[in-house]
Amino acid sequence: MNDDHDQPNPQGASAPRRRFLRTAGAASIGVAGFPFVHAQEKVTLRYLGTAVNQDKKIAEKFEADTGIKIQYIAVTTDDVTKRAVTAPNSFDLIDTEYFSLKKIIPTGNLLGIDTKRIKNADKITTLFTKGEVGGKKVGDQGTAPKKVMYLEKPDAKAFANAPTPYMTLIPTVYNADTLGIRPDLIKRPIESWTELLNPEFKGKAAILNIPSIGIMDAAMVVEATGLYKYPDKGNMTKKEIDLTIKALIDAKKAGQFRALWKDFNESVNLMASGEVVIQSMWSPAVTAVRTKGIACTFQPLKEGYRAWAAGFGVPKTLSGKKADAAYEFINWFLDGWAGAYLNRQGYYSAVLETAKAKMEPYEWAYWMEGKPATSDIKSPNGDLLAKVGAVRDGGSYEARMGGIACWNALMDENVYMVQKWNEFVAA
Amino acid sequence: MSSSRRSDLTAAPPDLGAAVLAVRQYGAAPHTDLGALAAPSHPAASLPGRVNRPKHVVAWLQAAPLTAVFVVFFLVPLVLIAMVSFWQATDYELIPAFTAQSYLDILAGCGAGEGSCVMLSTYLSTLKFSLLTWIFTTLIGFTVAYFLAFHVRSTLMQTVLFILCTVPFWTSNVIRMISWIPLLGRNGLVNDVLVSSGAIGQPIEWLLFSDFSVVLAFVHLYTMFMIVPIFNSMMRIDRALLEAARDNGASAWQTVVHVILPLCKTGLIIGSIFVIALVMGDFVTVGVMGGQQIASVGKVIQVQANVLQFPAAAANAMVLLAVVLLMIVALMRLVDLRKEL
Numbered sequence: 001m002n003d004d005h006d007q008p009n010p011q012g013a014s015a016p017r018r019r020f021l022r023t024a025g026a027a028s029i030g031v032a033g034f035p036f037v038h039a040q041e042k043v044t045l046r047y048l049g050t051a052v053n054q055d056k057k058i059a060e061k062f063e064a065d066t067g068i069k070i071q072y073i074a075v076t077t078d079d080v081t082k083r084a085v086t087a088p089n090s091f092d093l094i095d096t097e098y099f100s101l102k103k104i105i106p107t108g109n110l111l112g113i114d115t116k117r118i119k120n121a122d123k124i125t126t127l128f129t130k131g132e133v134g135g136k137k138v139g140d141q142g143t144a145p146k147k148v149m150y151l152e153k154p155d156a157k158a159f160a161n162a163p164t165p166y167m168t169l170i171p172t173v174y175n176a177d178t179l180g181i182r183p184d185l186i187k188r189p190i191e192s193w194t195e196l197l198n199p200e201f202k203g204k205a206a207i208l209n210i211p212s213i214g215i216m217d218a219a220m221v222v223e224a225t226g227l228y229k230y231p232d233k234g235n236m237t238k239k240e241i242d243l244t245i246k247a248l249i250d251a252k253k254a255g256q257f258r259a260l261w262k263d264f265n266e267s268v269n270l271m272a273s274g275e276v277v278i279q280s281m282w283s284p285a286v287t288a289v290r291t292k293g294i295a296c297t298f299q300p301l302k303e304g305y306r307a308w309a310a311g312f313g314v315p316k317t318l319s320g321k322k323a324d325a326a327y328e329f330i331n332w333f334l335d336g337w338a339g340a341y342l343n344r345q346g347y348y349s350a351v352l353e354t355a356k357a358k359m360e361p362y363e364w365a366y367w368m369e370g371k372p373a374t375s376d377i378k379s380p381n382g383d384l385l386a387k388v389g390a391v392r393d394g395g396s397y398e399a400r401m402g403g404i405a406c407w408n409a410l411m412d413e414n415v416y417m418v419q420k421w422n423e424f425v426a427a
Numbered sequence: 428m429s430s431s432r433r434s435d436l437t438a439a440p441p442d443l444g445a446a447v448l449a450v451r452q453y454g455a456a457p458h459t460d461l462g463a464l465a466a467p468s469h470p471a472a473s474l475p476g477r478v479n480r481p482k483h484v485v486a487w488l489q490a491a492p493l494t495a496v497f498v499v500f501f502l503v504p505l506v507l508i509a510m511v512s513f514w515q516a517t518d519y520e521l522i523p524a525f526t527a528q529s530y531l532d533i534l535a536g537c538g539a540g541e542g543s544c545v546m547l548s549t550y551l552s553t554l555k556f557s558l559l560t561w562i563f564t565t566l567i568g569f570t571v572a573y574f575l576a577f578h579v580r581s582t583l584m585q586t587v588l589f590i591l592c593t594v595p596f597w598t599s600n601v602i603r604m605i606s607w608i609p610l611l612g613r614n615g616l617v618n619d620v621l622v623s624s625g626a627i628g629q630p631i632e633w634l635l636f637s638d639f640s641v642v643l644a645f646v647h648l649y650t651m652f653m654i655v656p657i658f659n660s661m662m663r664i665d666r667a668l669l670e671a672a673r674d675n676g677a678s679a680w681q682t683v684v685h686v687i688l689p690l691c692k693t694g695l696i697i698g699s700i701f702v703i704a705l706v707m708g709d710f711v712t713v714g715v716m717g718g719q720q721i722a723s724v725g726k727v728i729q730v731q732a733n734v735l736q737f738p739a740a741a742a743n744a745m746v747l748l749a750v751v752l753l754m755i756v757a758l759m760r761l762v763d764l765r766k767e768l
Contacts, residue, residue: 078733259718426722
């Protein structure tokens with residue numbers, strides 16, 4: 001739609017605007033000392049990711065700040081990976097989960113991001129660079145970001161073992177997931193992952209139907225019941241996969257699951273309608289149920305959380321103005337406004353201190369420090385999320401992220417795992 | 428009707444069509460008197476030998492655009508899929524090495540005890556849905572078409588009612604499907620009414636996310652594909668035949684069974700092909716109405732393609748295609764569509 005070529009404008013209507021932009025561009029060069037990308041001609045970045053992360057307000061704010069347009073391409077988690085592998089020319093910026101990198105990096109379709117061009121690169125939280133929260137190591141079973149964070153050189157097809165100047169992805173959002181419950185329908189405390197397969201909730205439980213993530217939830221349950229202790233939940237052997245899937249199939253045959261869900265909105269509907277009272281869930285889905293005025297808790301459990309993280313990557317084919325624009329967007333994203341926006345949704349941002357500067361102190365205290373709210377907490381859209389005195393599920397950043405037990409994972413036996421997962425779906 | 432269809436295919440002016448036909452019939456013997464067969468208004472056609480070849484070329488050229496479209500958008504992709512189904516793949520690349528593993532995997536686990544023969548049972552369950560949907564859409568489709576064709580007398584009323592049938596198609600497939608959910612859910616309208624009227628004590632669970640809801644949605648979505656061709660066939664039936672049946676003392680039921688049903692065979696077969704092909708390939712309806720926990724072949728193919736296991740997905744696609752083709756061939760044996768249309 002919006003191409004970069006300077007074509008004659010048949011209507012002539014926007015010609016004065018164009019001239020103005022050029023003048024403005026020249027002025028900004030004069031003032032700032034270096035040329036801004038947007039000052040020359042409008043650039044559009046095609047941003048490939050899942051709908052959950054693609055907020056309209058973020059794109060609007062970025063365009064207002066820089067003049068660069070963001071065109072969202074919203075697909076499912078699996079499809080993001082598929083497009084990165086099969087159609088690397090179909091986007092200018094990718095927002096993907098870290099576990100997908102094991103499929104994408106070997107294709108050479110992504111180019112390592114030069115951290116020298118990322119202003120806040122050294123301020124990215126230690127969770128990504130070292131696998132630590134507040135100086136303490138967290139669980140790294142599964143595809144922990146630190147394992148796939150660095151490349152030896154930009155076009156490397158394998159991961160580096162130690163930090164290098166080239167990052168695979170610049171983290172955008174991450175969180176620690178757990179079970180979502182309807183406290184008003186369950187009416188008793190829930191403390192362990194075992195409750196997902198507790199026959200008490202027969203026909204009222206759900207699990208998500210994305211094999212890489214669902215299997216991790218199932219593993220958390222299996223371990224919590226004491227059935228088996230995995231050496232590494234994130235990289236199971238065939239035998240361990242058999243055992244985990246068998247536990248799921250047995251539960252399914254006994255009628256435990258009301259449904260499986262694949263899409264964020266499905267999980268919201270299942271919970272809000274009361275079809276399901278306990279299920280694997282994502283944080284913004286819990287928020288979405290709550291904004292409907294329905295009680296829903298993102299219940300912290302004693303065995304810990306299953307964490308996930310997503311980040312921005314750039315395709316190998318990106319060059320020139322578009323590459324500059326992509327870097328500008330990433331820099332802008334880490335600069336605070338977007339981080340604050342995400343923190344207010346219950347996610348966490350990659351650079352905490354810039355986000356803190358853009359949040360009210362009471363917001364920061366509620367979302368990040370786990371303190372009771374001193375005034376009403378609202379979502380970025382203005383919906384009421386928590387009243388005065390409420391405390392965030394799971395407490396402070398350190399308490400939540402420090403409680404990570406494992407990460408979403410791509411296993412070595414992935415083909416076999418998916419095959420077994422299909423068996424579970426068909427059972 | 429068959430000859431008119433043939434000349435339609437070559438889509439030629441009448442004289443040329445005749446010549447083409449002549450070439451077809453006498454193609455083996457180019458020295459037969461072509462001039463007599465070709466239209467006299469075309470002098471060149473009366474020169475045997477010289478015309479034969481260019482005519483041939485023109486006919487091929489006329490068929491070329493459609494052929495090209497078919498080759499590029501149908502044959503080539505199909506061949507590619509067939510090819511990939513014999514390849515190997517890792518998480519991130521396709522390896523062009525010949526192996527039948529993807530096909531063997533479909534049969535994996537069969538004979539190893541109950542519940543392990545996953546793909547085969549998935550095919551069976553998909554066939555089951557096709558069969559159930561076919562039975563219900565045929566019954567409903569035939570009834571509705573019968574009513575429209577024989578009970579509604581005025582053409583205006585027929586048109587109005589027929590358009591009324593198509594109204595649901597003005598909204599999207601997905602919306603029509605999803606709108607069942609609030610109706611059938613545990614706290615949905617149906618359960619609410621039944622519970623509050625005291626008919627049942629507990630909400631009925633199998634209304635949603637079950638085989639029942641899947642078949643219900645299929646029937647709702649696809650009955651129209653039955654109604655249209657059956658109605659079309661019925662409208663072509665010579666009313667004099669019905670009068671003759673009545674005059675000979677046939678009851679209404681006998682007329683339906685012995686006169687109308689055989690004469691609607693074409694419509695029934697065309698509708699059946701639509702419904703069966705649609706249900707066999709479906710993955711959305713089964714997903715949404717089955718709560719993602721009922722398997723179908725389409726769904727499996729989708730999952731495999733999503734996790735980049737293209738050879739496995741391609742192999743399943745080939746098998747599914749073969750199954751559907753077999754069913755269509757079987758249906759075509761029941762009626763000679765070319766002759767009937």
